[in-house]
Amino acid sequence: MSPDQITTWAAAGESEILEFKRSTGQRREAARTLCAMLNHRGGRLLFGVEPDGRMAGQQVSERTLEEIAQELREIDPPVFPSVERVDVGGGREVLVVSVSAGHSQPYAYRGQAWRRVGATNQSMSRDEYNRVLLERLHADVRWENQAATGWSVKDLDQEEVRRTLDEGIRIGRIEDPGTREPEAILRGLGLLEDGSLLRAAVVLFGRGDRLLPDFTQCLLRVARFRGTEKGEFLDNRQFRSHAFELFRQAQRFILDHMPIAGRFEPGRMERIDEPAYSPLAFREAIANAICHRDYATGGSSIGVAMYDDRLEVTSSGTLHFGFTPEALFEPHESRPWNPLIASVFYRRGIIETWGQGTIKMARWAEEASLPKPEILEIPGAVVVRFRRRATEEALQKTTGKTTGKTTGKTHDAVLALLAAEPSLTIPEIAQRIGKGSRATERIIRTLREAAKLERIGPAKGGYWKVLE
Template sequence: MALLESKDRELKVSVSKSFLKTVSAYANYRTGSIIFGMADDGTIVGLPDVDKDCLRVEHMVHDFIDPRPRYAIEVDSRSGTMTLTVFEGPDKPYLYEGKAYIRNDSSTTKADPLELKRLVLAGKHMSFDQLPADNQKMEFGSLKQRLHDRLGVDRFDRNTLRTLGLTDADGQLVNAAALLSDSNPFPGIDIMRFGESTSEILERARIGGCSVLDQLDRTIGIAERNYTFEKVTATTRERSERLPLDALRETLANAIAHRAWDVPATITVAMHPDRVVVTSPGSLPSGIEREAYLAGGLSVPRNPTLATVMFRLGYIELFGSGVPRIREAYPEGELPPRFDVLDASIRVTLP
């Protein structure tokens, strides 16, 4: 079976400067290979002088990629092909002629300004929630109350914020603190409750301007009002759910903890009679594949400071356990939840 181009494989008939864009992309985002002497359809055409081209590739990577990435070259003298494997590196962004590149399926494109900012942060081993917040005057009544109720913390001061990682080395409040503050400036949660069709809107709520923890609790409150009912018999009164609210709570908590907060978009919650659909901005973080995400047990938190605070407060469990816990909330034999990893968002459908 012929090799074809993919996200982690590029095929080149000959050596030209265009391959350097893909070197940048692989060093920035994920390890991949470039095979020289092979056509786009996988046909081996060979290089006229594979040893000479090997030296050319080495010199071009050294001369044009900054900083220099880690790579390996394997030459097949019989077929006249050469495989350049470029390893994802820690010193991002890796630039070709001053520009960073990203690999999309089987094509390589220039990283947009937002992606470049993310690469710069990754190179500093930082995340968006660890950057200094724009506003340094914040109140934390909601967080203070939850620390008291859930962890028995009676004293709340600057030392508490530092212990939670909500200040940086200079004592500045970070974005994670802003998200947990009473006047959180970031986009909130947009809720729409539909009738039998999406053209029939029964209720609309936009929750924002408050701690993400309050946003979570208020959203669950709306769901409880619409998806719970009581079964009454002659001797008992039982509360029942039309969908597992534990699954919704876990979905919302994970959406808040792991969404892309550098994107000015809300988390959307679409409530239908037979399902709830939660869509959070941002696809999977760099370093985690769809299969690993769905399997659970592996997590690269996009917002480690926020996620750690939510973990301490009991809103989320161990990193990487969200998807399994959502699935476990559904009894065997019932329609399972659905997880869609899209280019710019993650969508969870809860029947």
């Protein structure tokens, strides 16, 4: 390394990955900075450079190097940074100490963990320390992959287990094991280990009457509020059940309460419906809440709240692995917090491509001429917020759009409705979507001809299966 490189760094000034120290007399402060950089994305510390970037250098002896090494041994877990000596003339040197982002985060210096914020160091709170530690251990030790003590296959909704297998086989995401025994199915899904059910199996299939007192977090809270603030309830319910039933109930509640604007276009006899929210988008948000929430906190839940101007889906926990709300709307790697639960939802066909859900939500909202969804972090939870069109004038802007697009929105609403309630009859579907029975029959016929919907069983006692 040449003095020119030191000059270039010094001219750039201090940042989250670069800090200057006048001499190794400041080695304690330097070790704190290196600890913070290890907990961030790495960086360099230069001994012998003034805070203003002036390259002064210092005399370096073997004892100098030993003192630095001694101080760095106070960082735990142990680290082995690179130390380079750069001659800057006049018998003086600059020491460059470099670290990469640590693989054993969180790191602590003299018992305190630090994090890098801009060009400063801030102490980690206990909650943040625990979060970083959980993320490091995540591959091997998670809440979902621990044994569900006291639980057996008879405590699960075995029909839901079989439905998951049948649907996974139908869409090509599960190979037919040649058996419909729940225990064998669970083993194939990775939910049974050494003869013991995992907690993920309980979340996915646990019977509602068996969940208390062990699994209080398998809870969905839904509410329709009057106005735009939490206050007066128009509807307020709670559901305690396995993930698939909560998934259905959340969609059913939204579809029951979601306003649908109707309008007519010249030359058309049928009314054109505009749902207040994209059914595909809020379906994805509910699935994400189930797959990515924090189940470790007893009493936590998933929430669906509808106001006059917005819909919010809330899940307990926080964003992990450095994700920010903004980054989730850009291409990103999939890092599900509960990979076992997410894997079963994927095999069931509920989620499509890991890492694309939030991007799809934004696209579906745009296609429906709705505002882009928002993702917010609040204490103890993550919120996905869908807003309605700001004004009726904005709604009218869709008037000139093609019939195919508006018809597609109605078809999407029917598919979302039947995904949540597959046993609905034609009259019940018509009532939900605000159309006549004949118009509804035409929609159903179109969806069946397009291989998007299939009828299983007889007219009485059968059910609808959404194929796409």
